[in-house]
Amino acid sequence: MKGVLFDFSGTLFRVESTESWLRAGLAARGIRLAEGEVARLAGQLEEAGALPGGASPRRVPPELGELWQRRDESAALHRAAYLGLSRQVPLPEPDLHEVLYERHMAPEAWRPYPDALEVLERLRAAGVARGVVSNIGWDLRPVFRAHGLDAHVDTYTLSFEHEAQKPDARLFRVACAGLGLAPAELLMVGDDRRADGGAAALGCAVHFVDHLPVAERPGALRAVLAHLD
Known part of the structure; x- marks a missing residue:
């Protein structure tokens, strides 16, 4: 060898856990949620497979199927695929999906x-x-x-x-x-x-x-x- x-x-x-990822995103936006709500949203994001490097999606929506298969071929495809999965989960602020995507690329994640x-x-x-x-x-x-x-x-x-x-x-x-x-x-x-x-x-x-x-x-x-x- x-x-x-x-x-x-x-x-x-x-990568960090989905809950840690979500908490970091919420903190970056100054959003405070009840502990039960944080846990609920983290569970939904994990089921959606929204965290790159985390759990795989339990189900890939049909409209994202082809994109998901090619997600790692370019930066644009990767972003679109994971934001597509993330947006299956309603979050307190629409731009939190983008904040979370940026978070997963941070060294501290x-x-x-x-x-x-x-x-x-x-x-x-x-x-x-x-x-x-x-x-x-x-x-x-x-x-x-x-x-x-x-x-x-x-x-x-x-x-x-x-x-x-x-x-x-x-x-x-x-x-x-x-x-x-x-x-x-x-x-x-x-x-x-x-x-x-x-x-x-x-x-x-x-x-x-x-x-x-x-x-x-x-x-x-x-x-x-x-x-x-």
Whole structure:
């Protein structure tokens, strides 16, 4: 193994809970609601799948079906898809949907898994190249910088910058080229069997982790280090 490609959401980082996300948006707008109302709205937003990186929609409205399938191919598609889901839930102010969308891109909305920095540091020390390949509609680099992980990442391959999303082999080819390595020299680490598993079609080894809350997954990434032996 000469290089490792990591997914972002659910692999190296986890987004805040839907309730925390909603509370941050309400605070930004100076809106106060009863605790029961906050919990009710958070539950509806979670069921709608309105928080990028959070729970998947329980049901995608038919009018958003095609958009949802292509949501990570551009920033505009991503915004439209998630605002479309969010607007299925009536909120106290109409512009709160936009506030919430902006909030999910803030570094403070994300937490790295406890072992993420350790694993990246040890791979770097061992001379193993490190890349991030993500289905996403916005620039996640500020999140890595804010949490001190950016120095340990050699290259980022983001779907919205290439108009292709995993499991499309085109995105993995760009990621491999970015590290200057052949697919057979790389390990892909992710939480999505379908999307991240697409790297196997190119010849990459693949390792999966579970998309769990940060406190419930303290050391799963350390298994990647076994590939150094």
